Amino acid sequence: SLYQAAAEILARDGKPDEAVILLREGIKAVPPALGLVSLYQAAAEILARDGKPDEAVILLREGIKAVPPALGLVSLYQAAAETLARDGKPDEAVILLREGIDQCGGGRNSYKLVESVILISSDIGRSNLANSLTLSSQQNFYADIVSHISQDEFAAAANIAKSGVEEFPEYFALATQGAFASVACGRMDQAREFLDKKAREIDFSKGSSVAWLTALIEIKSGNVGNAKRYLDVYSGRTHLDEEISLETLLVYWIDSCLDFGSSLSYHFPRIPILISGLDHILIRHQYFNHRGGNESAFGHHKVEILDMDTQQERKAEKRTASFLAVATEWSSGRGGLSTFNRQLCVALSQAGAQVACIVLEATSQEIVAAKELGVTLVEAPRGTGLSDEQRLINKPLDLNEFNPDFLIGHGRITGPVAASLQANHYQSARRVHFIHMAPDEIEPYKLDREDQAGMRAQDRTELEVDLARTATCVVAVGPRLHGRFATYLAGYDDTKSPLRFDPGFDVKRPQERKPPEGDPWQVLLVARAEDVHLKGLDTAASAVAKVARERLAVLPRIELVIRGAKSDGMDKLRSELLQKAGPNRLELSVRAFTVSDERLRADLQSASLVLMPSRSEGFGLVGVEAIVAGAPALVSADSGLAQLLREDLSPDQVARLVVKMDGTPDELCERWANAIERVLADREASFRRAAEIRNIMADKKTWLNEAKKLLAALTAGSTN
DSSP states (O other), X not given: OHHXXXXXXXXXXXXXXXXXXXXXXXXXXXXXXXXXXXXHHHHHHHHHHTTOHHHHHHHHHHHHXXXXXXXXXXXXXXXXXXHHHHTTOHHHHHHHHHHHHHHHOSXXXXXXXXXXXXXXXXXXXXXXXXXXXXXXXXXXHHHHXXXXXXXXXXXXXXXHHHHHHHHOTTOHHHHHHHHHHHHHTTOHHHHHHHHHTTGGGOOOOTTOHHHHHHHHHHHHTTOHHHHHHHHHHXXXXXXXXXXXXXXXXXXXXXXXXXXXXXXHHHHOOEEOHHHHOSSSOEEGGGGTTOOOSSBOTTTOOBOOOOOHHHHHHHHHHHSOOEEEEEOSOSSSSSOHHHHHHHHHHHHHHHTTOEEEEEESOOOHHHHHHHHHTTEEEEEOOOOTTOOHHHHHTSOOGGGTTOOOSEEEEEHHHHHHHHHHXXXXXXXXXXXXXXXXXXXXXXXXXXXXXSSOHHHHHHHHXXXXXXXXXXXXXXEEEHHHHHHHHHHHHTTOTTOOOOEEEOOOSOSSOOOOOOOOOSSSEEEEEESOTTOHHHHTHHHHHHHHHHHHHHTTTTSOOEEXXXXXXXXXXXXXXHHHHHHHTTTSOOEEEEEEOOOOHHHHHHHHHHEEEEEEOOSOBSSOHHHHHHHHTTOOEEEESSBHHHHHHHHHSOHHHHHHHEEOOOSOHHHHHHHHHHHHHHHHHTHHHHHHHHHHHHHHHHHHOOHHHHHHHHHHHHHXXXXX
16 A cells, blocks of 8 residues: 555665554555555564564454454454564463464464464473364374474474375465475475475465575576576575575575565474584574574574585584394284384384385385385395295395394294394394294294194293393383383393383374264274184173173174184184174174275274173273274273273273273173163263273374383493
C-alpha cells in the first residue's frame, strides 16, 4: 500500500519514528479487508528493528483484537511470537501461539501456528514446550522429525519423514524437513526425492527456503551449475561462478537470522556440523539482536568452511563406533531374532554408528532398503560345497575396506560365527554377544525331539556361557534373560555382568485403531508353530474353543489364526490343534510363516486379540509387535516381556495383559478362556486400553534410546 511504501522510505532514511506514525495513521484509515494486517506487521517490524520489541508486541496485540480470523489474524500471532522469540522470550511466544491456535480454529491457520510452536521450541532446544499441544497425525510426524533433527538424529528424522510423506503426501512441510535431514546424513538422492515428489507445488521465488535448500543439495552433490540457478532465485540476483559455495549459502542463512521477515532460518533454525563443515552448530536464536557481520552472538564464530578432507575427518570423529553384525537373514523369515537384529542395526545407525550386516542371502530390494536406513547389507561369500556357517565365517568381499570396532553375534545362531570372524579376520575388533534365549527354560518344553531335553539344555547353556565369557561384552535381551545370565556369569571371576537391552516399542508409527469390522472375530497367534507345547498353541486352541462354545450367545463367531507353520506341516498342525481343542468346535486357520511385513501387518490389523501363551519366552517380540500395532494382547507371565511390562505399567494394566502359566492343562485353558472373554466382551474398551499401553511403552522404550545407552557403555569401556 501507499502507507507501507512511504513508511519504508522513511525507515531507510533513518526516520523510524515518523514511519511508525504514518503506519498508525494507515491502521486507523484502512479497513481489515484491505490489507490492515500488513500495516500492523510493517509497523511492528520497524519498531522491533529500532530496538523497541515491547512496543511492537503491544501494537500487534492491538491488531489481534481488531482483525477477524478469516482476514489474516494468524499472521499477526506469528509476527508477535517471532518478536517475542527474538527478544529472548520464547516461553511468552509459545503462550501467545497457543492463544492463537484457540482463536483461529482448525485448518491451515492452526497448522501454521502449531508449526511455529514446534520450530521455536527446536530453535532453543526445548522441545518440551510443544508437549502439551493436541497434534494431528500429520503434526505428530512434523514434531517428531524436527525433534530428531534438533538432537542430530538425522537418519531417524529422514526415515520418519519418508513414512510421513507416504501417508500425508499433501503436507509439504514433511518433505522439506525430510530433505534437510537427508542432506545432513549424506543422502542427497533421497533429499532430491523428497522435493521431486512435490515439484509442481514448489514456489521457487526470491527468499524461498526451498530454493535455498535445493541449492544446498546441488552444492553438496557437486552440481555447481544447478546450485547457481537456485541460488540466483533465492537471492534475486545473479551470482558469479566463484560465489557459488557452501560459505555463500551459510552467509545467506545468517542474514536470514538477522532479517525479521525471512523464512529460511525460521524453517531451518539449526545448521548442523555435518551440513556446514564448521566445528560448531549454527543456531538461529544466537544471532538475534546481533549484527556483527558473519559472526555468532555466542562466541563470535567466523563462518570458515572446512575443506572436504577435514569435513570427512569430522564426520568420522562424530561417528562413535563401527559395527559388523552377523545374521542369517535381513527380513524376518526365521523368527524374532532376525527382527531384533534388523531393528538393532537401524537403531545403532540412527544413534551415530557406522553399521554393516552380513547375511546368507540378500535381495536387491533388501540391500537398497537397508541402505536407506543407514545400514550396509552384504551377502556372505559363496563357494561350491560351502555350508551356511562356512560362508558366514569368511570375510565379506564387499567389506574389504571396512574394519569394524565391534562384531555382533546373536546367541548360538551367529555367536560362534562372530567369534570366528574375530579370531581370523578382525582381531582388533571387540565382540558383543547378544543373548536371546535361556536353554534351561525352553528346552524341556520342546517335545518330540530325539535327544534328551536335559542334555540338550545343558549343552546349549554351556555354549552360551562360553561365548559370553570370551566376548568383550555380553548383552541380554530384556529383564528375564538379564537376570538369568547375570546368575550364570556370577560364577566366573573373570566375567562381568551382562548389559541389558530392552527392545523398543517404536517399530512403526502408532495409528489410531478401532476394532476390525467383519465376522468372525479373529484371535491371532504368531510363533514358530512346530514348537506346539513351548509356544502354547495347545492352550490357545483349547481356550479359544471354550470361549466360542460357551459364550456363543453373547459373542459373534470366533476364529483362531495361527501364523508361523512350516509350509509342509500345515495340515498336520491343524489336525493336532483341533484334537487339542477337545469336544469344543474350533474355527481354525493355519498359515505359513511369512517374511512379508505387509502380510504380518494385515494379520495384526485384522485381529481383535493377539495371544502369546508361551510356557517360557526369553523375551517375546511378537507381543511387542502387537502392542505397537495397537491391538489388544494377552502375554504369558513366564516371559521377559511380561517382566518388562510389570516394571513400566500399573498393576491394573498388567493384570489385563499378563496371564499366569502355572497349573494343569485344564486350569490353563480356563484361565486363558476367561482372559480372552474379558477382552472380547468389550472390544471398543479393549482397543482404547491397548492404545494407552502402546503410548506409555512408546514413551518409555525406544530402539534409539536403547542403542544410545549401548553405545555409551561400549565406548566408555564398561565392558569385559
